[in-house]
Amino acid sequence: xxxxxxxxxxxxRTGVSLAEARRLIAEDPFLLLGVRLLDxxxxxxxxxxxxxxxxxxxxxxxxxxxxxxxxxxxGDLAGFVVPVVVDDLIAxxxxxxxxxxxxxxxxxxxxxxSGFTTQLCRERPRDAVATxxxxxxxxxxxxxxxxxxxxxxxxxxxxxxxxxxxxxxIYQLSQLRRxxxxxxxxxxxxxxxxxxxxxxxxxxxxxxxxxxRLAQEFVRAARLVRTDVESLQDAARRALASYSSLIAGEQNxxxxxxxxxxxxFLPLSFLTGFFGMNFTFLTDKLETxxxxxxxxxGLQIVALAAAVYVLHRTRVWRRLRDDD
Numbered sequence: 001x002x003x004x005x006x007x008x009x010x011x012x013r014t015g016v017s018l019a020e021a022r023r024l025i026a027e028d029p030f031l032l033l034g035v036r037l038l039d040x041x042x043x044x045x046x047x048x049x050x051x052x053x054x055x056x057x058x059x060x061x062x063x064x065x066x067x068x069x070x071x072x073x074x075g076d077l078a079g080f081v082v083p084v085v086v087d088d089l090i091a092x093x094x095x096x097x098x099x100x101x102x103x104x105x106x107x108x109x110x111x112x113x114s115g116f117t118t119q120l121c122r123e124r125p126r127d128a129v130a131t132x133x134x135x136x137x138x139x140x141x142x143x144x145x146x147x148x149x150x151x152x153x154x155x156x157x158x159x160x161x162x163x164x165x166x167x168x169x170i171y172q173l174s175q176l177r178r179x180x181x182x183x184x185x186x187x188x189x190x191x192x193x194x195x196x197x198x199x200x201x202x203x204x205x206x207x208x209x210x211x212x213r214l215a216q217e218f219v220r221a222a223r224l225v226r227t228d229v230e231s232l233q234d235a236a237r238r239a240l241a242s243y244s245s246l247i248a249g250e251q252n253x254x255x256x257x258x259x260x261x262x263x264x265f266l267p268l269s270f271l272t273g274f275f276g277m278n279f280t281f282l283t284d285k286l287e288t289x290x291x292x293x294x295x296x297x298g299l300q301i302v303a304l305a306a307a308v309y310v311l312h313r314t315r316v317w318r319r320l321r322d323d324d
Contacts, residue, residue: 001051001063002036008131009124011117022053024101031101032131034110037063048105054096062094063105069190071197078132078197082139083186085146088179090186093139097132104135115141133214136194140218140225143187147228150176150183151235158239165246173243177236183229191222263310267303 003021005014008030016024016033024031037048048063049055058074061067061081069092070081080095094105116138125131154176161169198215207215275296 001038001048003052004034004036006032006034006117006120008032009120011120018051025053025103029100030128032128033101033103035063035103035105036110037065037105037107048094049096052103059096062096065107067092067094069186069193071190071194073197080136080194081190082136083143083190084139085142085183088146090182093135095132095135097128100128102128102131102135129211130214133218136218137221140221143183143225144228147180147183147225147232150179151228151232154232154235154239158235158242161239161243161246165243165250170240170243173236173239177233177240180229180232180236184233187226187229191226194218194222264304264307267307268300271299271303 001018003016003018005016005021005024006012007014013034021033024033033052035048035052047060049059054062054077059077059079061070062079067081069083070079072079076098078097080097082093082095084091084093091106091108096103116135119134119138120131123130123134125134154173157169157172157176198218
């Protein structure tokens with residue numbers, strides 16, 4: 001476990017020991033700590049919360065890798081497991097917040113480092129609660145950025161396939177649809193979990209007006225992000241439906257071409273088969289060269305002219321030309 005103290009509001013970072021972190025949590029009036037968890041923790045180790053001096057038994061989930069989205073009040077503390085989008089992957093940040101401190105635990109690279117630090121410098125939160133909402137807002141912003149990026153990719157693919165449809169486009173659209181489903185599947189349980197904590201409890205009359213405002217802004221942002229993700233799902237479905245329509249149109253063109261070939265060659269095949277039969281009339285009566293040219297070739301020309309006339313009358317040829 002590597003503990004870093006984040007200065008507010010300049011975002012500077014200083015490494016501290018566990019003993020120093022415990023002292024700061026107990027004494028500092030406004031503290032923001034970042035905790036980097038090891039990828040392979042020893043099962044015999046103490047829970048991460050206890051190592052930080054937080055001995056509440058309800059905090060056993062804090063720092064546990066298999067935890068999913070969570071939001072709950074624990075007396076004077078609020079605990080969250082916040083999903084974050086990092087390089088097209090979903091990571092989770094464990095957050096504990098009290099009146100004086102915020103502790104954010106993560107694995108590997110700090111997933112909120114750049115965006116959250118920028119927001120700290122810009123917003124300059126006054127206390128730990130404002131810092132908590134700033135962190136939650138930045139986590140939502142990662143979903144919004146990922147959603148907008150995927151939505152633009154869907155629109156570009158949709159425009160491209162109308163100009164030049166290629167087989168790999170269906171794979172790309174399927175991947176984007178799967179990505180939209182993953183974002184929705186991750187975001188929805190998290191928003192349902194924070195609904196009780198934020199929109200019901202923190203917007204009650206017992207909370208100060210400033211905190212109510214922060215909670216309302218978060219709820220509004222959460223609804224917008226959810227709407228964006230659902231819009232991405234709709235756009236991916238629409239693009240896949242458009243791709244299917246293009247394939248159906250191309251198949252209709254193939255069927256039209258087969259119909260033209262059938263109309264032209266079916267009468268010719270019939271005449272060829274008919275005059276190829278060995279019966280008395282053909283063998284005894286049709287003996288001269290003129291009769292051969294008249295029946296064998298003349299009837300073919302007449303059948304071909306009739307087939308072309310039928311095609312023009314039924315507008316099959318014109319429709320095929322318009323499709324091309």
